[in-house]
Amino acid sequence: MSIERFSGILAPVVTPFKDDLSPDIGRFLKHCRWVKSQNANLAIFGTNSEANSLSVKEKIDLLEKLISSGISGDALMPGTGCCSINETVELTNTAVSLGCRGVLMLPPFYYKGVTDDGLFAYFSEVIERVNNDRLAIYLYHIPPISQIPLSTDLVTRLVTDYPKAVVGIKDSSGDWKQTEAFNKLKLPNFRVFCGSESFLLQNMEAGGAGCISATANVNSLAINELFLNWTMPGSAQKQKEIDEIRDIFQRYPMIPALKEAIALNNEDAEWSRVRPPLVSLSRSQSNALKRQLEQVSFKMNNLFSGQ
Amino acid sequence: MSIERFSGILAPVVTPFKDDLSPDIGRFLKHCRWVKSQNANLAIFGTNSEANSLSVKEKIDLLEKLISSGISGDALMPGTGCCSINETVELTNTAVSLGCRGVLMLPPFYYKGVTDDGLFAYFSEVIERVNNDRLAIYLYHIPPISQIPLSTDLVTRLVTDYPKAVVGIKDSSGDWKQTEAFNKLKLPNFRVFCGSESFLLQNMEAGGAGCISATANVNSLAINELFLNWTMPGSAQKQKEIDEIRDIFQRYPMIPALKEAIALNNEDAEWSRVRPPLVSLSRSQSNALKRQLEQVSFKMNNLFSGQ
Numbered sequence: 001m002s003i004e005r006f007s008g009i010l011a012p013v014v015t016p017f018k019d020d021l022s023p024d025i026g027r028f029l030k031h032c033r034w035v036k037s038q039n040a041n042l043a044i045f046g047t048n049s050e051a052n053s054l055s056v057k058e059k060i061d062l063l064e065k066l067i068s069s070g071i072s073g074d075a076l077m078p079g080t081g082c083c084s085i086n087e088t089v090e091l092t093n094t095a096v097s098l099g100c101r102g103v104l105m106l107p108p109f110y111y112k113g114v115t116d117d118g119l120f121a122y123f124s125e126v127i128e129r130v131n132n133d134r135l136a137i138y139l140y141h142i143p144p145i146s147q148i149p150l151s152t153d154l155v156t157r158l159v160t161d162y163p164k165a166v167v168g169i170k171d172s173s174g175d176w177k178q179t180e181a182f183n184k185l186k187l188p189n190f191r192v193f194c195g196s197e198s199f200l201l202q203n204m205e206a207g208g209a210g211c212i213s214a215t216a217n218v219n220s221l222a223i224n225e226l227f228l229n230w231t232m233p234g235s236a237q238k239q240k241e242i243d244e245i246r247d248i249f250q251r252y253p254m255i256p257a258l259k260e261a262i263a264l265n266n267e268d269a270e271w272s273r274v275r276p277p278l279v280s281l282s283r284s285q286s287n288a289l290k291r292q293l294e295q296v297s298f299k300m301n302n303l304f305s306g307q
Numbered sequence: 308m309s310i311e312r313f314s315g316i317l318a319p320v321v322t323p324f325k326d327d328l329s330p331d332i333g334r335f336l337k338h339c340r341w342v343k344s345q346n347a348n349l350a351i352f353g354t355n356s357e358a359n360s361l362s363v364k365e366k367i368d369l370l371e372k373l374i375s376s377g378i379s380g381d382a383l384m385p386g387t388g389c390c391s392i393n394e395t396v397e398l399t400n401t402a403v404s405l406g407c408r409g410v411l412m413l414p415p416f417y418y419k420g421v422t423d424d425g426l427f428a429y430f431s432e433v434i435e436r437v438n439n440d441r442l443a444i445y446l447y448h449i450p451p452i453s454q455i456p457l458s459t460d461l462v463t464r465l466v467t468d469y470p471k472a473v474v475g476i477k478d479s480s481g482d483w484k485q486t487e488a489f490n491k492l493k494l495p496n497f498r499v500f501c502g503s504e505s506f507l508l509q510n511m512e513a514g515g516a517g518c519i520s521a522t523a524n525v526n527s528l529a530i531n532e533l534f535l536n537w538t539m540p541g542s543a544q545k546q547k548e549i550d551e552i553r554d555i556f557q558r559y560p561m562i563p564a565l566k567e568a569i570a571l572n573n574e575d576a577e578w579s580r581v582r583p584p585l586v587s588l589s590r591s592q593s594n595a596l597k598r599q600l601e602q603v604s605f606k607m608n609n610l611f612s613g614q
Contacts, residue, residue, distance in 0.1 A: 276429035
């Protein structure tokens with residue numbers, strides 16, 4: 001049985017926390033619904049979700065609650081890559097059995113300088129253990145953070161050996177030449193997502209599938225407009241407009257800035273909270289972010305209630 | 308209640324795996340006993356233990372089995388630092404409640420470029436949650452792998468605010484100036500371990516407490532000899548001799564090489580196995596390692612049975 005592969009815009013959904021730092025399922029669910037209403041699918045448990053500050057148990061619990069609250073697995077691409085094979089398999093099994101259309105999989109990221117052979121053995125062990133036709137892996141290439149590059153050779157080898165299971169990649173290298181290289185592999189029906197909307201037009205022109213970007217948490221309607229109309233006149237202008245918004249967020253640590261924007265838009269300070277080792281924006285950073293977003297008349301559409 | 312702090316030699320105990328990659332508790336226990344017989348204590352779940360390729364569950368299970376098999380908590384400094392506060396707390400609680408004399412704690416290592424404030428918040432959250440007088444944390448500084456440096460400012464702040472809980476550091480920066488800087492802080496009764504025996508004599512001269520080194524898995528008797536006699540004539544020669552052995556291992560990826568040496572010494576190929584993303588030594592690497600160890604007449608003392 002074949003599952004339709006993702007395309008378009010996905011948001012690595014930010015995770016709200018309560019006062020005791022436990023995940024705030026109510027606000028999380030509301031934000032997921034809002035992001036969906038803005039025409040983006042949900043890459044929960046990504047880097048911007050502070051997923052690597054969550055325990056495996058917390059992720060399984062959140063995923064089960066999202067699904068039981070009526071979010072369709074068809075919209076979900078949870079991050080399931082941990083450092084250990086067991087935990088990656090446990091989380092991936094949960095995602096697959098709950099009907100998630102795909103999973104975003106980090107390579108194991110503790111040991112550095114590992115070989116393509118070692119990474120291939122890791123991914124193939126995971127795939128063999130999950131052993132499910134409904135498994136659809138999007139590899140997660142984010143060397144600035146994971147410090148583990150995925151070579152085009154490795155990607156080719158994985159897709160060749162597991163053409164049904166390895167179906168795409170998110171490239172958050174921040175380097176267009178790298179995203180271009182993944183597109184140039186021309187692997188059949190392989191979905192290349194850029195990790196920032198600033199490469200969206202280029203990625204679509206190169207044969208890519210869309211983007212999975214932090215700022216899709218706050219600006220997905222506009223980003224999706226470019227995705228839908230990239231062949232039309234005016235696409236360069238659209239690219240420029242979404243870049244302008246991204247540029248503002250990039251002046252700050254991205255995750256706290258996204259949460260702060262949601263807090264500001266919803267007048268809900270609870271949203272500002274991050275888990276250590278991250279730190280929330282300071283009062284003056286928050287004021288500056290507010291001012292900069294107002295200057296470009298940025299407003300998240302269809303504000304959702306902060307509670 | 309005050310616990311005696313560690314000093315001397317600890318081995319980051321390598322973890323043997325069965326054919327299905329599950330931890331081999333029988334061989335693990337035998338190796339732990341052998342390392343103890345060679346006058347080293349047991350820093351299980353360190354980098355060299357492939358601890359970050361084990362799940363939290365597996366680590367808890369292994370620790371419980373070690374203790375129930377009669378290994379004393381007094382000899383144990385398990386690594387308990389994970390990326391999420393919850394998992395670090397869970398593992399640390401287990402270690403403390405089982406009577407481990409200390410824990411070796413990595414900083415959260417996924418998010419990069421984090422601030423001292425963020426790291427301080429992380430460690431203090433862990434300490435407050437564990438909330439146990441018997442908690443003794445040895446910070447684990449290994450920037451080449453974790454990519455998260457711990458500044459002397461941060462260390463001083465932690466020891467100042469939690470003088471009973473933060474009792475030492477293992478410095479695996481590979482940079483003597485860094486280990487020296489931790490010693491120069493002159494924090495009261497704070498134990499500075501170097502992460503390689505090649506700095507042992509220097510570390511002792513600078514006021515350090517010993518070393519926690521990969522090669523203590525195979526050569527701890529000789530390393531401990533230097534620790535015991537560093538003020539005596541002949542210490543420079545002893546340093547030279549243990550350096551010679553270390554230099555051989557450093558020609559290979561360290562973890563597979565250590566396991567291969569144990570496999571060779573015990574004529575037990577089971578010991579060669581590593582978990583992906585690591586890769587075992589090739590046949591020719593294994594032969595070369597064997598030859599080089601024979602050339603310096605290296606033999607692990609009191610060979611233990613391989614099962």
